[in-house]
Amino acid sequence: MKTVSINIDDSVLVQQSQAGDTTAMERLILKYQHRIYNVILKMCGNADDAAELAQETFVKVIESIEKFKGRSSFYTWLFRIAVNLTLNHCQRSARTATQSLDAEEIDAEGETSQLLKDLLSDDRAVDPALLAQSHELCELAKQSLLELEEPQRAVVVLRDIEGMDYAQIADVLNIELGTVRSRLSRARSNLRETLETMLK
Amino acid sequence: MKPNPNLDELLGSFMDGELSPRQRTEVQRMAAHDPQVARRLQQLQNCRSLFCSLPAAKAPSDLLEQVKASLERNSLLQEQPLIGHRSVGAWHLAFRQFVSAAAVIALLGVLGVVVYQILAPVPHGVGPIASDGLLSLPRPDPGITPPATMVADAGFTGRLELRTARLTQVDTRVAREIENSGLSGRLEPDLVANKRVYRITGSREGVNRLVASLSGVWQYIDNAALQVDRPGNSGVPVIVESITPEQAAGIVAQQSTNASIEAAAGYAVMNRMAKNMPGGEIRPLVPYDPSTLLASGSIPKPIETGPDTSTPIPPARPEGKAQVSLTIVLQSTN
Numbered sequence: 001m002k003t004v005s006i007n008i009d010d011s012v013l014v015q016q017s018q019a020g021d022t023t024a025m026e027r028l029i030l031k032y033q034h035r036i037y038n039v040i041l042k043m044c045g046n047a048d049d050a051a052e053l054a055q056e057t058f059v060k061v062i063e064s065i066e067k068f069k070g071r072s073s074f075y076t077w078l079f080r081i082a083v084n085l086t087l088n089h090c091q092r093s094a095r096t097a098t099q100s101l102d103a104e105e106i107d108a109e110g111e112t113s114q115l116l117k118d119l120l121s122d123d124r125a126v127d128p129a130l131l132a133q134s135h136e137l138c139e140l141a142k143q144s145l146l147e148l149e150e151p152q153r154a155v156v157v158l159r160d161i162e163g164m165d166y167a168q169i170a171d172v173l174n175i176e177l178g179t180v181r182s183r184l185s186r187a188r189s190n191l192r193e194t195l196e197t198m199l200k
Numbered sequence: 201m202k203p204n205p206n207l208d209e210l211l212g213s214f215m216d217g218e219l220s221p222r223q224r225t226e227v228q229r230m231a232a233h234d235p236q237v238a239r240r241l242q243q244l245q246n247c248r249s250l251f252c253s254l255p256a257a258k259a260p261s262d263l264l265e266q267v268k269a270s271l272e273r274n275s276l277l278q279e280q281p282l283i284g285h286r287s288v289g290a291w292h293l294a295f296r297q298f299v300s301a302a303a304v305i306a307l308l309g310v311l312g313v314v315v316y317q318i319l320a321p322v323p324h325g326v327g328p329i330a331s332d333g334l335l336s337l338p339r340p341d342p343g344i345t346p347p348a349t350m351v352a353d354a355g356f357t358g359r360l361e362l363r364t365a366r367l368t369q370v371d372t373r374v375a376r377e378i379e380n381s382g383l384s385g386r387l388e389p390d391l392v393a394n395k396r397v398y399r400i401t402g403s404r405e406g407v408n409r410l411v412a413s414l415s416g417v418w419q420y421i422d423n424a425a426l427q428v429d430r431p432g433n434s435g436v437p438v439i440v441e442s443i444t445p446e447q448a449a450g451i452v453a454q455q456s457t458n459a460s461i462e463a464a465a466g467y468a469v470m471n472r473m474a475k476n477m478p479g480g481e482i483r484p485l486v487p488y489d490p491s492t493l494l495a496s497g498s499i500p501k502p503i504e505t506g507p508d509t510s511t512p513i514p515p516a517r518p519e520g521k522a523q524v525s526l527t528i529v530l531q532s533t534n
Contacts, residue, residue, distance in 0.1 A: 029264055037259035051260050058267045059274065119246045126246050131253040141250050159216065160251040166218050181218070185209040192247050 010074040017065050025065065028074070029058050035162060036082050042157045043086045044093075045146045053089055057082040076171040079162070083154055083172055090150050112136040116199050120192065144194040152187035159184055204240075211241045215248060356404065356452060356460050356524040357429040360411070360443075366420045367532035371396045373417045374528060381410040394532035400525070407524040408452045415445035422533050424448075428464040431457050438464040442471045452524065 008027070016024030036057055041050035060081050068077060115137050119126045131137060145153055154173060158164045164172070166180045173180070213219050214227040231238040260266070364370045374396070383402045400407060418424070426443045428451060430436070438461055440447065447467045454460040 026264060029267060033259040033263050034256065037263070038257045041257045042254070047257075050257070051263065051266075054259055054263060055266045055270055058263070059270050062267070062271060063274075119250055120243070121246075126249060129253075131250050137250070138254055141254055145251070156251060160248055161254060161256075166213075166216070181209050181213055182205075184216075185205065185212045188212060188244060188247060189205075189208055191251070192243065195247070195250075 011070065014065065014068060014070070014074050017062075018068070025062055028061075028078075032075075032078055033058070036078065039079065039157055039162050040082055040086050042142065042145060042161050043083070043150075043153055044090055045142065049089060049093075053082070053085050057085055060085070072171050076168050079158070079164075080172045080174070083158070087150050087154065112140070113199060116140065116195060120196055120199065140195065140198055144191050144198070147194050148187055148190055152183055152190065155180055155184045156187045156191065207237065207240065208244065211237070211244050214241070215245055356407070356454075356457055356526070358452070358460075358525070359427040359429075359527040359529060360448060361425045361427070361529045361531060362417075362421045363423040363531045363533050364417075364420050365422060365533050367394065367396070367530055367534070370417050370420050371530050374398065374414060374530060377410060377413040377417075378528075381413065382406055383410060394534070396528075396530040398528040398530075400528065401523055404452065404524045407526050408449060411445065411452050411526070412449045414448075418445050426451060426464065428461055430461060438468060440464050440468045440471060442475065443467065447471075452526070 010028065013024040013028050017028065033054065037050055037054040040053045040057070041047060044050055044053065057078070061078060064081075068074065072080075112134060115126075115131070115134055119131070119137075145156065148156065151173075155169055158169045158172060159166075166177055166184075169175075169180045169184075170177045175183075210219075210223075210227060214224060219227065227241075231241050362370065362374075375398075378398060378400065381402075383400055383406050400410065402410075423441075424443050426440045426448050428438045428440070430438075440451070451460050451463045451467065454463050
């Protein structure tokens with residue numbers, strides 16, 4: 001038996017949800033739950049917190065769906081809720097996170113060190129598949145993300161992990177397009193410096 | 201290569217596909233002609249590849265169920281305070297209603313007492329009653345059984361002292377009136393120097409007629425006082441100074457000793473007040489014609505003009521054979 005997946009536009013599901021169709025809302029949650037969870041996890045760095053924040057995000061979406069006017073897309077509205085909740089959570093736990101990072105010195109060793117060295121070299125490109133297979137390198141990347149300030153972390157996560165364009169990031173974070181560009185540039189520069197520090 | 205923020209922004213936008221076609225062409229031309237730009241672009245692309253290649257985490261499988269459970273908890277948490285709020289509000293409302301009801305009841309009670317005090321019928325014999333010149337006297341309440349002492353002391357014992365400069369004339373007139381009153385045989389003259397004493401015992405009506413008949417001699421009396429003894433000589437007798445014949449007749453005419461004592465007490469107070477007032481007397485509201493009243497041979501009764509006239513006054517309790525004792529003392533002032 002062949003399963004047919006019908007891709008219904010978000011706006012239709014939103015309208016149905018606003019009309020009280022719980023199934024439509026469930027479909028929206030199922031559609032975005034992994035992407036929301038992933039963004040939150042990359043921003044906060046803790047799986048339990050990410051699960052709780054994702055849950056809180058969807059609860060807030062359900063409770064506020066009647067107020068959604070459609071000025072922006074449901075997608076950016078949903079991520080705005082998620083990012084704001086996560087940023088607030090990160091600010092509350094910033095002191096604890098900083099203490100944790102200060103206490104834990106992470107250094108690349110062995111294959112990871114060589115892979116990172118190749119990554120940071122400026123003469124050749126690195127195969128992304130190799131990067132994804134290196135669990136340690138991924139952990140270094142996540143850790144370097146957490147060392148960024150929350151605003152810079154947010155733009156990097158939304159762009160490089162979630163794949164939003166600059167306009168969508170500006171909409172989610174409610175900032176100017178130029179701010180997105182400059183903030184993203186500084187964030188990438190800082191990430192590279194952090195990774196270079198880990199290599200030494 | 202030293203990082204150049206402006207160049208990094210441009211190269212980053214190039215990587216992200218956020219440049220216009222013309223800008224893209226320009227960046228490609230720069231990278232092709234400048235090895236440092238090409239190297240920097242490679243650094244940025246490698247770094248970006250690292251984060252883009254991070255494995256996407258999957259949400260917990262029960263996230264949807266958790267969301268539903270959270271919604272239920274929220275609704276319960278929102279309902280609980282509401283319920284508590286309502287119960288507190290309801291209790292507060294009930295308390296306020298109770299207090300309001302109690303206040304209304306209390307107010308009605310107070311108003312009821314006030315209205316009752318205003319509208320309640322004045323009992324017989326209580327309170328001032330306008331009369332035809334004589335102080336109105338309390339009448340026995342028909343609803344109250346007189347105390348036993350009143351029944352036993354239905355008679356009257358008193359002493360009327362008349363001081364005059366014309367003792368002989370007054371004595372002659374008093375003696376004649378006593379004889380005419382039909383109380384002869386009970387006349388007990390006690391002749392003393394400058395003093396005459398008549399001890400009279402008889403029915404209340406007879407003594408009453410005698411006292412009324414003495415009004416003619418009052419013009420020769422300098423000072424008159426009536427002493428009314430209490431039943432069984434219990435307590436201090438009541439003395440009415442400057443008593444008039446009408447007052448004396450009114451006191452004797454009372455149906456009981458207690459009523460006579462109360463009447464005497466009233467006259468005593470009134471006469472003391474009159475003595476201290478300009479002119480030395482309290483004039484009656486209605487002109488009083490003693491000749492008419494006394495000539496009729498009956499003592500005038502107060503006419504009640506109070507609000508309650510509906511309650512019939514029972515007829516006076518028959519005196520039976522109660523005896524009245526009055527001692528008349530004539531004293532010369534010379």
